Amino acid sequence: MAEYVIETAKGKWGIVVGLEIHCQIISKSKIFSGGSTEFGDEPNVNVSFVDAGMPGMLPTLNKECVHQAVKTGLGLNAKINKYSEFSRKNYFYADMPTDYQITQFRYPIVGEGEITVDLSDGTNKKIGIERMHIEQDAGKSIHDLSPTKSYIDLNRAGVGLMEIVTKPDFRAPEEAGAFLRKLRSIVRYLGTCDGNMDEGSMRCDVNVSVRPFGSSELRSRCEMKNVNSVKFVMQAIENEAKRQIEIYENGGTIEQETRQFDPTTGQSKLMRKKEFAHDYRYFPEPDLPPLVLSDEYIADIKAEMIELPDAKKQRFVETMGLTPYDAMVLCENKEHAEFFEKAAQGHDAKKVANWMMSDFFAMLNKKRLDIAQSPVSAENLGRLVELISKEVISGKIAKDVFEIMSETGENPEKIVEEKGLKQVTDTSAIEAIINEVIASNPDNVAAYKNGKTNLAGWFVGQAIKMSQGKANPAIVNKLVREKLDK
Amino acid sequence: MAIDTHTVRRIAFLSRLKIEEEKIESTKEEFSKILNWIEELNEVNTDDVEPLISVNNTTLRMRDDEVTAGNCRAEILKNAPAAEYDYFAVPKVVE
Known part of the structure; x- marks a missing residue:
């Protein structure tokens, strides 16, 4: 497709974008506990002691989540890793009762893949998948019910997620939008995620950097968190690119940072600078041995693919x-x-x-x-x-x-x-109608014969109207001309 | 390995541990001692050796996808320092 360029008074710029998408896995129970994954229930009813981070509780991996992840990996034309590991990602946040998230770090369950996106001009583009791993979701914080407190609902804590990381292959906002639509379509076909971005079962983080158009350098990128519709993703990319270009053109530099996208304004604001980036101190999850899949297991899932x-x-x-x-x-x-x-x-x-x-x-x-x-x-x-x-x-x-x-x-x-809507194709019946139209409009007949030949259409229209729309238009057309030209 | 007071403060922050200002220096010494002891392991050549994940040579046990827990909100909220409207109530966190 035509290349995307942002042109300013001072020059031309191109963009480099990558996406990270969290997809909630469709399963009855959570990824490491027997708690229900039901959405929209009363607060804190679908919480097990494992999800609440009670001491001594042990995670047990849900078979179905693994199955769904492998299926999704195959749908992304990706390599399924027969060996993968779980790790702890450490951070403190009120909706994370264990103070760490069980995720996959060094060895994800799905490796490199590729999907084809359809662009509006009819062309296609291949977008690389870097990896996909499985992990647990956090709970939900509600900030607007009290002026001084945040309320925490752990129903979502422990629901299985697939995090899909793309390669930085996007060069236009439209490509990112097309990717999200295609990914959503694939997971919905497979029944591995319902893809509802407005309910948060599919969430997108966007990494954007800019560079002089035609250059191949990679500059510092900024990440926008939780941009939750196809439209917003495209808008966020466009606005972020403009923001960065303005800074460069005014002699400034871009430092890696995390930003919060505001859907009401389409703009983003700073969340944290690189020096305050989280230090997650990943280490292997001691409660879960490595996940090892057999060739046979993967082949069985391949056989199920639709x-x-x-x-x-x-x-x-x-x-x-x-x-x-x-x-x-x-x-x-x-x-x-x-x-x-x-x-x-x-x-x-x-x-x-x-x-x-x-x-x-x-x-x-x-x-x-x-x-x-x-x-x-x-x-x-x-x-x-x-x-x-x-x-x-x-x-x-x-x-x-x-x-x-x-x-x-x-x-x-x-x-x-x-x-009685059947089309009238009986020539004599249609002829009778046309004769009537011609007989009652001598002025228009004369005008036609004097060269206003586009009046033929008017006669056709009148005849069809008179037949209450039932006269076959092709036959009417033919007969009208025959009669007028006689 | 020698450790500086900046690192001590950083680790304390990451672990949400409060270390009194007058204890920073002595904590630094303790940290360094522990690290020095662990560093003895560096004498072993570990080129081409994958990190050991677990000493238990077991395979991962998986469960069937069934709802077997939950519906115990009262017990879940029992230990919460504050709970309101069936939610955990925490000091306002807005990033």
């Missing part, structure tokens, strides 16, 4: 005749892709795609419905397209039929039959 968005997209393009863009839009969400496949079964796939991406999605948006709750079933959408393809109804009437379908959920064939 078709992921990229493969599905390619299949839709190659075997169903969709454009790459249409295929990308339909494949981003697994339920959408499945609905489409079902609807397109035996019908004109390209037309089904067009209907889904226009009237159908517009209807769901308007009614604020999920695709699973759609009043129009996949089969009925397919039938509607078939009625158009077979010229039983015109595209215009089809919109009216669709309107009725989205209210009643009825089969379009039944609607067309009952309401």
Whole structure:
């Protein structure tokens, strides 16, 4: 794609960006305890003695979290490490009752990988994955219920997380946005994370640095914490790059620092400078021996892998005749892709795609419905397209039929039959209508014959209107011209 | 290895330990003694030797994904110096 450049009065700048994404693992219980992972319960009900950091409690690794992590690693086309280790990351914070987080440091469960992102101009870019490790989440602090106190809810403490670290491969805000969308799509397809950024089950930290455009140097970067929507990530990158450029152009320097993004202003403010960076003093977790996976275990999970968005997209393009863009839009969400496949079964796939991406999605948006709750079933959408393809109804009437379908959920064939909406293709009936239009508008006929030939469209419109939209437009078009030119 | 008073203060801060000003010097001496003793280990050549994670040669035991604990809020909050509205209440922490 066209390269992203920030141009100022003094020069041209490029950006270098990397992301760190925390994804909450979908599992019934927490990664090291039998506490429930349920979101939205009353405070502190889903807390076990392990999660509360009571003395003498021992962590036991949840099988399912390992399984989910390996599955995700395979979805990121990454190397699965048969040997990994847990470490303690030490820091004091009120929502961390043990005063350390169990994470993976030197030996993560997933190594290097790569995913392909789709950009708005139709091109692709490969983004490298540096690593992915598993760890426990912290509790939640609530700062706005009391002027003098913070309240701590440990329900989230101990929920399993996958932390995905990318290589610094992004050169434009759009690429980072596209990556997040693709990652969210992959974990949702796999069922390993629900990807809801607004509920915090997927959270993103953004590392940004700038450099003179075309240069390959790497300058100091600043990290923005918890930027929690695709839109905000792109906004945070853009604004942070501008901030850094302004400092450089005024003769200043950038020191590595951590910043807090404020979604209400789109700006960020300083959290801490490098000299106050946490000293985490990682050391191997004494309560958990290393995690060793067998080839057989990894092969079994490979065998469970389903078709992921990229493969599905390619299949839709190659075997169903969709454009790459249409295929990308339909494949981003697994339920959408499945609905489409079902609807397109035996019908004109390209037309089904067009209907889904226009009237159908517009209807769901308007009614604020999920695709699973759609009043129009996949089969009925397919039938509607078939009625158009077979010229039983015109595209215009089809919109009216669709309107009725989205209210009643009825089969379009039944609607067309009952309401008598079948297209009129009988030439003599159409001729009669056209004759009437011509007879009652002698002025326009004369004007046409005097060279205002674009009036033909007006005659077509009148004839179709008179047929209550049922006359086949192609036949009307042909006959109108024949008669006027006679 | 000699350790300076700056490092003593830093370690005390990281560990949230309060060391009285007049104890800094003596703590520094104690630290240095311990480190010197541990440094004897440096005499052993450990090139190409991976760090030992555990002396227990066991494999990791895993559990099934079942909810087996929780719903014990009263016990969980019992030791809290302050609890309000079923939350732990702590001095305001805003970073």
